[in-house]
Amino acid sequence: MSELPINAGLVLAALLFLTGLLGVLIRRNILFMLMSVEIMFNAAGLAFVLGGAKWGEADGQVMLIFILAMAAAEVSVGLALILQMHRLFKSVDSDVLSIMKD
Amino acid sequence: MVIIFYIASIISFIATIAVVTRKNAVHALLYLIVSLLGVAVIFFVVGAPFVAALEVIVYAGAIMVLFVFAIMMLNMGKNSEASESNLMNFGTWIFPAVLCLVLLCEMIYVLYVDGVGGASVTTIGPVEVSRSLFGGYVLAIELTGMLLMSGIVGAYHIGREKKKEYHRYLQSNEMTHE
Numbered sequence A: 001m002s003e004l005p006i007n008a009g010l011v012l013a014a015l016l017f018l019t020g021l022l023g024v025l026i027r028r029n030i031l032f033m034l035m036s037v038e039i040m041f042n043a044a045g046l047a048f049v050l051g052g053a054k055w056g057e058a059d060g061q062v063m064l065i066f067i068l069a070m071a072a073a074e075v076s077v078g079l080a081l082i083l084q085m086h087r088l089f090k091s092v093d094s095d096v097l098s099i100m101k102d
Numbered sequence B: 001m002v003i004i005f006y007i008a009s010i011i012s013f014i015a016t017i018a019v020v021t022r023k024n025a026v027h028a029l030l031y032l033i034v035s036l037l038g039v040a041v042i043f044f045v046v047g048a049p050f051v052a053a054l055e056v057i058v059y060a061g062a063i064m065v066l067f068v069f070a071i072m073m074l075n076m077g078k079n080s081e082a083s084e085s086n087l088m089n090f091g092t093w094i095f096p097a098v099l100c101l102v103l104l105c106e107m108i109y110v111l112y113v114d115g116v117g118g119a120s121v122t123t124i125g126p127v128e129v130s131r132s133l134f135g136g137y138v139l140a141i142e143l144t145g146m147l148l149m150s151g152i153v154g155a156y157h158i159g160r161e162k163k164k165e166y167h168r169y170l171q172s173n174e175m176t177h178e
Helices: A006-026 A030-055 A059-089 A094-101 B002-021 B025-045 B049-074 B079-087 B090-114 B126-133 B138-159 B168-177
Strands: none
Touching (some): A006 B002, A006 B025, A030 A059, A030 B025, A059 A094, A059 B138, B002 B025, B002 B090, B049 B126
């Protein structure tokens, strides 16, 4: 029974965040982009909780609760926007939205 | 306890990679749920059982159900039925199932052998979290409630089926397209 591997946890949080960022950058399906944003939220929450565990405080978990609430609000609005986009453009490809420019 | 941490980390990372690389949205969603469960196990191991439960209930439960509803409503065209039958394939669900099984074994091991949080970890339970939440963070809680409320109202307003009312510029554009 050794010490908590906080460093490894922070590396995992960074890896998860980078994977989510990669997902936002390489996918063109807007549903997958929203999922990748969720992954990034989750990674940030993981870093918060690990920090809270490292110093033995409850504040990290409080921050995760706030992140959870924000993610819920963000997902509901984002999915409503995706439904509206599917209704208007008959597609969930984010490149379709570039026609707003002209 | 440390080995459980590493196993859950690896599972969560593999599942997250799978989320980004899947083609089918429902498959990606399955992997995303596995990833969230892995992160919940990590929370449990580092001595935060309350947020581990919240992660499973709110994230893997509620938010993922929202995604499933959205995918159902989008109904991705004619190949959706083909993918539906693909979902029953052995190869589709076996890998997420194996990952979940490993997490379940870890959970059983933790509950029966090691005890919650282990010996070296200081567990911060719901009592401390709630005391902090409704002590110093009361204003933030109020603001979060307002955020959720505006999120609900905004989602209703945006997602509502509107009558097609184009601006006259767009209307003339539409006619030239047709």
